[in-house]
Amino acid sequence: MERIIKKKEGFQGQxxxxxxxxxxxxxxxxxxIINTLYITDIGYYPKARFHYMERASGAEQYILIYCHEGRGAVFLGHKEYKMVADDFIVIPVGAPHSYVADEKDPWSIYWVHFKGTASDKITSxxxxxxGLKGFIRFKEKSIGLFNEMYAQLEKGYSxxxxxxxxxxLSYFFSTFLFNDKYDSSGKLEHKDAIDLSVDFLSRHTNSILSLEDIARQVNLSPSHFSHLFKRKTGLSxxxxxxxLKVQKACQYLLFxxxxxxxxxxxxxxxxxxxxxxxxxxxxxxxxxxxxxKRVRS
Incomplete structure (x- = not known):
């Protein structure tokens, strides 16, 4: 049976x-399957008046705090991070920290403590x-995934x-890593030069294009474009x-x-x-x- 935390402050709906x-x-x-990334603690504190936590030696887990409403502050090392609605912050394992809700407009926070062999890479x-603090604009997906994780754990530990x-949990973190690119319908927006060039390539798999042709579409020099493209995608x-041409060819072969x-x-x-x-x-x-092979399968 799960252990439910009861805070002395008494946040209604916690x-x-x-x-x-x-x-x-x-x-x-x-x-x-899950030892690369797993939850150790998870919770939601609404209108958490007088909420305060201090860990002088840090936590044994990584912590993600998402401020849904209100205000608060996180003190990490010698730096203060002001938190307002739709801000989030990740606190590294072992990092001394404290956090506190604003007295006049106390925050409502979703939080997850997590560990696993991939935790450091995700945080990095x-x-x-x-930076460790970020901002998300399209929160419905993140909150929906949080509620799904919580509902599953609330049923027990099968x-x-x-x-x-x-x-x-991995999908949940992807909404924080890539939230700046997707609206609530899942469509990519605020496209940069590389995103635009990928769209262009996807529409022209039947064409013969040079590096110069592609770079010209986004008004970049071939060398600079190539550097940015490989840094973002991992491929030239x-x-x-x-x-993309091979992917299209596979469809022709199959269908x-x-x-x-x-x-x-x-x-x-x-x-x-x-x-x-x-x-x-x-x-x-x-x-x-x-x-x-595909016909046989």
Missing amino acids: KAIVIPKQVIASKCIKNE SIEKKG NDNLLCANMC PMEYFNH TDLRIKEISQEVGIEDQYYFSRMFTKVMGVAPSEYRI
């Missing part, structure tokens, strides 16, 4: 769950993107409940374009009777032998083999 250590040891740390990714809750522009030569032309490659080599390099099998 809720919290602390996962027992033996459950974490036996069902989270030892589970290869958030910090590199804009393997299924723990798996469901903790597999949601032409590698990325070839992957049409077009010959390999015809598919090669459909994805803007005149030399079918070059196309076959490129396809094999990306997919690990030749186009003809890919078609046969």
Whole structure:
């Protein structure tokens, strides 16, 4: 049975769950599916008047605090972070800190303590993107995932409940890492030059384009564009374009009777032998083999 935290301050509507250590040891740390990222504590404090916490030696877990409404402050090291509605902050494991609700307009906060082998990388990714403190505009998805995680853990600590809750946790963090790019409908907005170039490439998989052609679409020099593109995607522009061409070719192989030569032309490659080599390099099998294997499956 979960342990529910009862704060002396008495925040009306508060809720919290602390996962027992033996459950974490036996069902989270030892589970290869979720041991990279798992919840240790989770809760929601609405209108948390007089809320105050101090950990001079830091916490044993990483902590994410999302301020839904009101105001507060987080003191991390020698720095103060003012928190207002839709701000969030991640507190690294072992970092001395304290936090307090505003006296006149006390915050309502969702919070999660988490651990796992990927925790440090996730925290570092958030910090590199804009610092440990951030702001989210489209909170419905984040709150919905929080409620789903909480509801699963509230049912108890069966393997299924723990798996469901903790597999949601990665998605939950993605809404903080990438929230600046998606509106409440899930559509990408505020596109940068790389996002725009990817859209352009996706619409022109049937074309022959050079690096210069692509860079020109976003008004950047080829060298600067190539540097920005690889930093964001991990691939060069032409590698990325070839992957999109192969992805389109896979669809032709699966859903049409077009010959390999015809598919090669459909994805803007005149030399079918070059196309076959490129396809094999990306997919690990030749186009003809890919078609046969997929039909059998």
